[in-house]
Amino acid sequence: MQQAIRIEERQHLSKFVSPAVDKKTPFYRWYLYKHGYSRSLVNEIISLLGVREGDRILDPFCGSGTTLLVAAESGIEAVGYDVMRFPVFVSNTKLLRPRIAAIKKYERFFSVKTIDAIKTKIKFDISTINKVFDKKTLNFLVRFREKIRRIDDPGVRAIFLLCLLKTLEPVSNSKKSGGFLRIVEKENLRKRDVLRIFKKYLAEVKDDIRSNEITFRGNARAFVGDSRNIQPDEIFDAVISSPPYPNRHDYTRVYLLEEAIGFDRNDREIKQVRYKTLRSHVEAKKQFEAEGYTKPKELQEILEKMAKKELNNSKIIEMLEGFFEDMFITLKALKKIVKRGGRIAFVISNARYAGVGVPTDTLLSQIGELAGLKPESILVLRYRGNSYQQTVKYNKDPARESLVVWKNCGH
Ligand SMILES: C[S@@+](CC[C@H](N)C(=O)[O-])C[C@H]1O[C@@H](n2cnc3c(N)ncnc32)[C@H](O)[C@@H]1O
DSSP states (O other), X not given: OOOOOOEEEOGGGGGGSSGGGGTTSTTGGGOOOTTOOOHHHHHHHHHHHTOOTTOEEEETTOTTOHHHHHHHHTTOEEEEEESSHHHHHHHHHHTOOOOHHHHHHHHTTOOHHHHHTOOOOOOOOOHHHHHHSOHHHHHHHHHHHHHHHTOSOHHHHXXXXXXXXXXXXXXXXXXXXXXXXXXXXXXXXXXXXXXXXXXXXXXXXXXXXXXXXXXXXXXXXXXXXOGGGOOTTSOEEEEEEOOOOSSOOOHHHHTHHHHHHHHTOOHHHHHHHHHXXXXXXXXXXXXXXXXXXXXXXXXXXXXXXXXXXXXXXXXXXXXXXXXXXXXXXXHHHHHHHEEEEEEEEEEXXXXXXXXXXXXXXXXXXXXXXXXXXXXXXEEEEEEESOOHHHHHHSOOOOEEEEEEEEEOOOO
16 A cells, blocks of 8 residues: 655755765765765765665666765675666776876876877777767777776776776767767867876876775675666665666766777667666667556656647657656565665656656655555755746746665565
């Protein structure tokens, strides 16, 4: 029987929803994921859920590994999954601590001359790559990557690759903007600027390792995997995560340069990953059956209301249906691997299409109940798009970004 769940305000946490607060935090700053959350928010969730040192937690949408790093700091074991290789690589690399002397040893061999001397030929069949880089820069980046691959110390190799991949956006004619990669005109950079930016990021890495301000005690590791297909061969004390929001953002486009240049993905492979991501954007395709799922009545009414409006993409209704099905499949899979009494906490945002609001938090809370979990709370972390002007001009309600918590009361 569904019970109305209380929505409580926790807006003092609003600034911790975004990773911007970690711009200077050692190790976390090695790569700040656009769609990530912050170290402080994860710490708050850990104490809210009562997770303790020695426990094991899971993040089924680990992105840049914020949950994993905080867990490792607190002596908590953690496992993360993500469908894309780049975020998994970022998460694991942020946990590495190679010796400074080893980094310096290899760094000496990276100059424009030594990189230019590398012989390699790669053609990209992804039109965006050829649009956002001029030929010279792209060739240089590919040689740079090839030289990094020849480093025989795996820790140094990963850190160099992370710094190079972080360099891609600033040296390209592109900008990560909302859920897409926008093509923008920038000043032309030279090869030595690529190297300069790379070395700037590498200097931060060295500073953080040297300062040793934060220590990692727990085991944490990320793997490529799908939240809807987690195998029940391990048990976790809790889940802390932030799934993709149903806002049409496509991570395979936002991180296209990193995924293609870092991991040799061609156009067909990137599209395959795109289709496999959670149905939070219109190009993702159905992958799994949602057995035992019935659409909540409230969602049905919202979609009917939306169907009468003019939507700027005809696939939005199908996407929203798919999103909630995929979340049901995920929550059902999580129920099997969270211990009795353990909790699952998701940070999620509401959405709005053609003026019709989608209360993702309350809908997901109900869907978790359908998957056998007990809804425990919805804590509103912040409101977005709630400026007075917007409210008046677009007659907009602010979108809630909330923490939804369930308890696993039995198997
Ligand atoms: C909101 S981000 C997580 C950000 C993370 N909390 C952080 O701080 O960096 C959601 C992640 O889910 C991943 N994702 C999308 N579909 C997935 C799926 N079916 N299974 C696992 N991960 C998926 C995306 O690639 C993206 O990295």
